[in-house]
Amino acid sequence: MNFPANLKYTKSHEWLKKTAEGTVQIGLTDHAQNELGDLVFVNLPSVGDALTVGESFADVESVKAVSDVFSPVTAVVAAVNELLLDDPAMINTDCYDAWLIEAEGIELEDELLNAEEYEAFIQEEA
Amino acid sequence: MEKKTALYENHLAAGGKMVPFAGYLMPVQYPTGVIAEHMAVRTAAGLFDVSHMGELLISGTGALPFLQQLLTNNMEGMANGDCRYSPMCNKAGGVVDDLIVYRYSQHLYLLVVNAANLQKDIDWIKAHLPVDVDMTDNSGNISELALQGPKAEAILAKVADKAALPVKPYTFVGQMDVAGIECIVSRTGYTGEDGFELYCATENGPLLWDALLAAGKEEGLIPCGLGARDTLRLEAGMPLYGHEMDDVITPREAALSFFVKMDKPDFIGKAALEEKGEPARRRTGLKMVGRGIAREGCAVYSQNGEEIGVVTSGTQLPFVGYAGAMALLPNQYREPGTLVEVDVRGRRVEAEVIKLPFYRRASK
Secondary structure (H helix, E strand, O other), rough: OOOOOOOOOOOOOOEOOOOOOOOEEEEEOOOHHHHHHHHEEEEEEOOOOEEOOEEEEEEEEEEEOEEEOOOOOOEEEEEOOHHHHHHOOOHHOOOOOOEEEEEEEEEEEEEEEEHHHHHHHHHHHH | OOOOOHHHEEEEEEOOOOEEEEEEEEEEEEEOOOHHHHHHHEEEEEEEEOOOOEEEEOOOHHHHHHHHHHHHOOOOOOOOOOEEEEEEEEEOOOOEEEEEEEEEEEEEEEEEOOHHHHHHHHHHHHHHHHOOEEEEEEEEEEEEEEEEEHHHHHHHHEEEOOOHHHOOOEEOOOEEEEEEEEEEEEEEOOOOEEEEEEEEEHHHHHHHHHHHHOOOOOOOOOEHHHHHHHHHHHHOOOOOEEEEEOOOOOOOOOOHHHHHHOOOOOOOHHHHHHHHHHOOOEEEEEEOOOOOOOOOOOEEEEOOOOOOEEEEEEEEEOOOOOEEEEEEEHHHHHHOEEEEEEEEEEEEEEEEEEEEOOOOOOOO
């Protein structure tokens, strides 16, 4: 499994990428997509929706199960990756390219892990 | 502690993701994933370990009249070598289990039952067993594999005498050689495709598994897990015990009236079913129109906002390419084309009633 060093990670298996514009992209980690299996449905928030640390902002479904995606920031939704609505399997194909949302106006950030710490965390969890 | 089938090491070697199911550790999927496994069965072939299923032998001079009393379907008119599906009801008309009956002779039958219900079935059958009938639980001595898909016959013909294979659906051959292993082979399955179920001695399971996978390599045969088994049976409109029927939901509500012969002189549950009369709700197919996947337990509403029923199974259906579900709905909402709404995690998503199954294979 692949955990790029330029990203931050949460214990609920989201990744964060800071952009040059000061926003963050949020997606699902390789471990998460692997555990979920083939994704068939994604429900995303709308631009302008409020995000709260630790609260669900989206749900993703594989053939067998529904999972919440939790926000690692308190912020506002700046953009939504609408390509995923038609092709959720993009998350399986390349989870680090297939961002779910972009957030701006970050007020609060959850405790984040670097790639090494995240990898150690999922080893522990297994 | 979950039990393991004889194929446990084969599943690990193939990268199977093992999950507890009905007291066993079973592969829910392999690295290919549920969708690829599902599509393999629809277009080529898939191999399933279903050794968790239970096998009960019913024998004795009174076997036929006993099964007539025990089961809702008619066991008269079965020839030796026939298989027949039947619900098995409790006295209240709910379902103890649903099973496949294999007839060896009028004095010997094999019942293949759901793993999760095995002990309940044993207890139920024992409680009703007459003196001239015996029951033997053979579940621990058998490995069962399901070879399913349009290429199943061609694959099996490479490792067995093609002329000896069962030809008609729902028939079986009680003893034949498959890859040097003695097997029972039936033309049955739970996927909506042509295919076979093979039963052999427990310890021969891994050999049979490897031989079939090797034989089917060119045809695109891959191992498939319980995940694909569930999406395949749902797409084919087949009910699953514990979802579409249970100890309370009757077979008539589960839209299985064809397998409940009310004109038989008697069977356990008949009086209760007669008393209940025509069921007020029945299993119904739903095709999601709005974005969302209805799952088991989701409430179903009429367009006027009245709660009218509940989803019993639902998923994204890989081959037909839309989300489908089965729900228990009142008769007035079962007309194909009727629009209803399903509460999917707090959102009302529109769905259309359609005639089951979602998928039917092209006839030959």
